Amino acid sequence: MNPYYAPLADMKFLLEGVFDAPQTWAKLPQLAESVDMDTAVAIMDEADKIARDLIHPINRSGDEQGVRHQGDKVITPDGYKAVYDQYAQGGWVGLCGEPDFGGMGMPKMLGVLVDEMAYSACNAFTLYGSLTAGAALCINAHGSDALKAAYLPQLYSGEWAGAMDMTEPQAGSDLRNIRTKAVPQDDGSYLISGSKIFITGGDHDLTDNVIHLVLAKLPDSNGISLFLVPKIKVNDDGELGETNGVSVGSIEHKMGLKGSATCVMNFDNAQGYLIGKPNRGLVCMFTMMNYERLAIGIQGLGTSQAAYQMAAEYAKERTQGVAAGGSPTGAISDPILVHGDVRRMLLNIRCYTEAGRAMSVYTGQQLDLAKYGEGEVKAKAARYVGLMTPVAKAFLSDRGLDAAVMAQQVFGGHGYIRETGIEQLVRDTRIAQIYEGTNGIQAIDFLGRKTTGDNVTALTEFVTEHQATLTAMKHIGDEHKNAVASRFEALLTVAHQINDNKLTQPALINASAVDFLDAFGHLMYGYYWLLMADKAADHQNKQFSQTKQQLADFYMAKLLPKVDYHLAQVSSGDATVMAMDESLF
Template sequence: MNPYQAPLAEMKFLLDKVFDAPQTWASLPAIAEHVDMDTAVAIMDEADKISRELLHPINRNGDEQGVVHQDDKVITPDGYKEAYNQYAEGGWVGLCGDPELGGMGMPKMLGVLVDEMAYSACNAFTLYGSLTAGAALCINAHGSEALKEKYLPQLYSGEWAGAMDMTEPQAGSDLRGIRTKAVPLDDGSYSITGSKIFITGGDHDLTENIIHLVLAKLPGSKGISLFLVPKIKVDDTGNLGESNGVTVGSIEHKMGLKASSTCVMNYDEAQGYLIGKPNRGLVCMFTMMNYERLAIGIQGLGTSQAAYQMAADYAKERVQGIAAGGSPTGADSDPIIVHGDVRRMLLNIRVLTEAGRALSVLTAKQLDIAKYGEGEAKAKASRYVGLLTPVAKAFLSDRGLDAAITAQQVFGGHGYIRETGIEQLVRDTRIAQIYEGTNGIQAIDFLGRKVAGDNLAALTEFVNESIAKLADLQHVDAEQIAKVTGLFEKILTAGAVVNDNKLTSPALINSVAVDFLDAFGHVLYGYFWLIMSDAAVSHSDEDFSSQKRYLSDFYINKMLPKAEYHLAQVLAGDETVMTMPESLF
């Protein structure tokens, strides 16, 4: 398997030339004092090195060996603990954390690119740090000052890990049915009793303590509250004490991500501490979920980039058949990259991957402004975060699996065997469409809450702003601008049809949501390709500029028409979906 190489030129181009990161950071004082473009470039260069030299070498063995549940411990594969120690010592866990409590204070616009590199290099390993960063974010946003001071420095440093504990056997997507109980104690803490399933990073041997964020119900309450529950108790001086009644029931035996521990967790009168207000646990958790759902989308994006590199390298090396018009070198056989169908597959992966990276950076930009901005800029960014987060999670992870499978097809029979490594990408990325809210639920959230929930106000605002930016482009074809603009307008028209009928056809949103999200995603990618192609005209590397033009033309001509198909599905409504009697299924 070829070593991973981060697409650093692409990443720097997006930050500097497409999304105006230096200007954005300069406008946000909380960020400006910690980062400029030179700092960001240095961090990306180091992240590339870490991904190639530290994370990618443990990827294959981690999959082969997996985690082991032994007695009351979960043991990670050989090399994981050493890699984690080096990763934590480098400050990568706390990259975007609060600098006043030990984090590095970097913007999410930079963080998503570092995350992508890590996911490309080793999906399973990266999840451990991602969950810790998410738990720290939630504690910082909603925890008391005492909790923040007691737990955040060790989470940012990587000494302790974090996990979020939501799902129960009877309560997955609908958390109202959870049974885990929290009983108030005299000292202001709570006694937590219950079980959770599918807990990523629920237990492992990478850190000396794991801080669980557990959803539970207070006595007599139908509401859900959030509690911080350490595996090992922590005294008032920050020292570890006795076990806290948090144990591993078992680990899941999964299709992929075998080096990432996924646990059944049991709480037997474990001592916990309330985060936020009683019965407002989901509100607290969803502060983290916006970031975590973006992170899972980036898991799909990282897979796409790794899959493209592997497939492109293989296509240049694998000799099979002769070019349709005759071998350009006169050889008896040519590399398979000369064949139209192989080129089609590689181009499909590449255009979706590079536009997907733009989606990740734009979403992160809105998260940064929503967190650190002020006034209307902050309010608008918050609206855009709500709009873009379900799209980033679902569309990126769906396209990630598509990319892995397409890359596997480039390998032919060699893609189905373990030695090439491409089949691991297929297995590892499949879960990204399922966890952190299935992609169907993301689509329902997008269309039902974020589009129809405010009668298209946020979507209309975003679309109009995007159309205005397209109108200002100077170096792309006017006909292509018209195509994307027209499809944006059709998105609004289809959204209006759904909105007008949402009350009289209650199953409509649920039935057409995935197609609506996919239509929007494909149009949004067309928008990204035009603004990237326009920005690349002035790039110092002529090959880079040419690549963007070729790839943009391919996307607009070959991929963008998919939006029309999905819009037709939306406008076909829900009747043929819902009319067949349940007994006939």
């Protein structure tokens, strides 16, 4: 398996050249203290090495060996523990964590790029740290000072890990029906009892403790509350104490992600602590879920980048056939990259991946503004985070599968063989479209809550701002500008159609949501390509400028038109979707 190299030049260009990170950070006092572009570059350079030399080498072997459940222990594949120790000691788990509790306080805008590198190197391994960082984020946002002090330092340091315990057999997409119970105790804690399924990193041997964030119901309440439940109790002095009635029922045997422990967790009068207010657990959990949703989008993005590198490398090396019109070198067989269809596949993956990275960095930027900004800057960024989170999760993960499948196709028959490694990417990334809320759920969130929930107000604001930026681009021709601008208009028109009919056609949003999200995603990628081409025009490296222009041209010619198809789908309504009687399916 080829080594992984992070696309550092592209990453730095996005941060500095496209989204002007230094200026963003300089304006936010907390970030201005902790980060500048030199620091960011040093961190990215180091993350690239960590991804390549530390994480990537355990990717294939972890897939073959998988996680094992022996007795009451969950054992990760060989090498995971040693790599995790080094990763944690490097401070990577707490990269964006609160400095007061030992986090590095780095901006999410940078964090998304580090996350991408780690996911490119190994999907399964990276989840452990990602869940831990998400749990810490939630505790930091909603936990009491005592909980923060007791748990955050060990989570940021990677000494302990985090997990998110929501799903039960009868309650997946619909959490109303969870049955896990929380009984209040005299000392202010709660005893938690119930079973949870599909718990990523629910238990493992990487850390001494696993801190569960568990959704449960208080007695005589249908509301859902959130509890912190450690696997091992933590004494007042911070040392680990007794076990806590938290056990693993079994682990799942999955299509992929075999190095990631997916556990059935049993809670038997386990001591837990309320996070946030009673019956407001979903609100708290959403802090973590929004973080994880972006992270899962980035799982897809990291997979896309890894798939692209592998396929491009193979296409340059593998010879088969000659170029149409004759071999450029007079060879008997040319590298398959000469073939239009192979180039088409690679350009497809590349264009989606680079635009996806722009979406990821942009969303990270909005998260930073929403966290560290003030007043209207903060409020507007929060609205944009609301819009972008479901899109980034779904669109990036959908493109992740497409990229892996298309890269596998470049390999021909060799792509179906396990040791080639590309089929693992297909299996590993497939789950990203499902967990953390299926991509259908994301789309319904985007169209139902985020777009029509406020009668298209936030989306209109967002589009207006982007149209203004588009108009102001200096190096982009009118044809390209109009192609994006007119589709922004069309998107708003369709959004209003849905909004106008949502009450009289109750199934409309559900039936139209995925196409609406796909239209928006393809349109935003077109916008990002023009933005990148515009900003790259001034780049000191002329070849860099030209490449971005050529990729933008490919995207505009070949992929942007998908917007029209998806908008037409939405416009065609829900009648044909809802007509057939259920018994006839």
